[in-house]
Amino acid sequence: MSTYLSNNWETILTALRQHIWLALVPVVIGFVVALPIGYLGVRFPWLYHPLVNTCGVLYSIPSLALFVFLPVVLGTKILSPLNIVVALTIYTVALLARTVADGLRSVDALVVQSATAMGYRRLRRLIDVELPVALPVILAGLRVATVSNISLVSVGALIGVGGLGQLFTRGFQLFYTQPIIVGIVLSVALAGICDLAIVGLQRLVTPWTRYQRGAA
Amino acid sequence: MNLSYLFDAAHWSLTDDGSIPQLILSHVWYVVLALIIGTIIALPVGLYIGHTGRGSFLAINAGNAGRSLPTLGLLMLMVTLLGLGLTPVLIALTVLVIPPILTSAYAGMRTLDHRVVDAARGMGMRPSQVLFKVELPMALPVMMSGFRSAALQVVATATVAAAVGLNGLGRLLIDGLAVNDYSRVLAGAIVVAVLAVVLDLILALAQRWIVSPGLR
Numbered sequence A: 001m002s003t004y005l006s007n008n009w010e011t012i013l014t015a016l017r018q019h020i021w022l023a024l025v026p027v028v029i030g031f032v033v034a035l036p037i038g039y040l041g042v043r044f045p046w047l048y049h050p051l052v053n054t055c056g057v058l059y060s061i062p063s064l065a066l067f068v069f070l071p072v073v074l075g076t077k078i079l080s081p082l083n084i085v086v087a088l089t090i091y092t093v094a095l096l097a098r099t100v101a102d103g104l105r106s107v108d109a110l111v112v113q114s115a116t117a118m119g120y121r122r123l124r125r126l127i128d129v130e131l132p133v134a135l136p137v138i139l140a141g142l143r144v145a146t147v148s149n150i151s152l153v154s155v156g157a158l159i160g161v162g163g164l165g166q167l168f169t170r171g172f173q174l175f176y177t178q179p180i181i182v183g184i185v186l187s188v189a190l191a192g193i194c195d196l197a198i199v200g201l202q203r204l205v206t207p208w209t210r211y212q213r214g215a216a
Numbered sequence B: 001m002n003l004s005y006l007f008d009a010a011h012w013s014l015t016d017d018g019s020i021p022q023l024i025l026s027h028v029w030y031v032v033l034a035l036i037i038g039t040i041i042a043l044p045v046g047l048y049i050g051h052t053g054r055g056s057f058l059a060i061n062a063g064n065a066g067r068s069l070p071t072l073g074l075l076m077l078m079v080t081l082l083g084l085g086l087t088p089v090l091i092a093l094t095v096l097v098i099p100p101i102l103t104s105a106y107a108g109m110r111t112l113d114h115r116v117v118d119a120a121r122g123m124g125m126r127p128s129q130v131l132f133k134v135e136l137p138m139a140l141p142v143m144m145s146g147f148r149s150a151a152l153q154v155v156a157t158a159t160v161a162a163a164v165g166l167n168g169l170g171r172l173l174i175d176g177l178a179v180n181d182y183s184r185v186l187a188g189a190i191v192v193a194v195l196a197v198v199l200d201l202i203l204a205l206a207q208r209w210i211v212s213p214g215l216r
Helices: A002-043 A045-060 A063-074 A081-105 A109-117 A122-159 A165-174 A177-205 A207-215 B020-052 B056-068 B071-082 B086-110 B114-122 B127-164 B170-178 B182-210
Strands: none
Touching: A002 A045, A002 A081, A002 A122, A002 A165, A002 A177, A045 A081, A045 B127, A045 B182, A063 A081, A063 A122, A063 B127, A063 B170, A063 B182, A081 A122, A109 A122, A122 A165, A122 A177, A122 B056, A122 B071, A122 B127, A122 B170, A165 A177, A165 B071, A177 A207, A177 B056, A177 B071, B020 B056, B020 B086, B020 B127, B020 B170, B020 B182, B056 B086, B071 B086, B071 B127, B086 B127, B114 B127, B127 B170, B127 B182, B170 B182
């Protein structure tokens, strides 16, 4: 194992860097896109069920199919990393739009009414009151999206762009377990680190959830 | 959008190897096997942890740990270790379905109304009766939602079986990609998505049927 690592660390690092980039850019874009979509699902209640169902169907498209098919729709090259980014953004939006809607719906009606009574207009109330209260639910969804994106990127290796997934395909072609093990370990470790980072962020931005638990 | 492959009657023959019905059949076969094996392993463990409260840490973190394991990497590792065949595919897909089933079985048991369990004990029910007649039926809706999300994931992910030479609907994606036949890739993507929706509908119906009317 150590000879494999010392002989290939540059390849491994490049794969890891590509993996991080391919997994996390979609999380950021997807989050930004999902916020207004999820809000619409709450603002217009008749939109909620169509929204949830559309998200469910989008999420059930196999990643491999999306990776292969996007070049046809977007006119990109099959080896372009853009395909992976767009595909994972679609999954992230599908996952988070629903979570955002559920999070906003979970806000206690009394809280919303108090804010209204204090003179908050709709937009201010959304940004200052409803979104912060919904954050624990939304961030839980963000954790799921981030972790599953990190594991999905490797499927891209089947079409030639897959970060750590390229270590899997290489090991598979050579019937050689070491690159595969290194790829799996790095991918899981990366997911764990990102997950912890979001948990840390959540503790930082929603301090009241800790006090509540302490009081109960 | 070229649907010619999907709507070509020649690809729907019931007897030809590699026809769409045959691929659906093998795809469903992998999915069902993985779900059965995964349920046999994960359900008792999740119920035990939820019932006793011992090992909650494991149950809560199994979900995220499982999501972060890249299925493609695990599959290719298993193939290099065990050789080609159904076993490595089933191991990879079973590892995929265990976390959602385990976590939801645990969550279902934990979120029960404790007063109901106390009432059942007060009525003189034995521990096994409390488990099978009260806790299990009441935990069913949450458990079913975990099972349904496991089923959706495994339907989409079973496509990677084709990457190591097995059948399933991934064949349409991998072979279509290999010969630049996007009509075939699209057919594969559509059939998988439809299969996922149909399976979810069947499970939703099953849920209506097995969940006690008192819990709706």
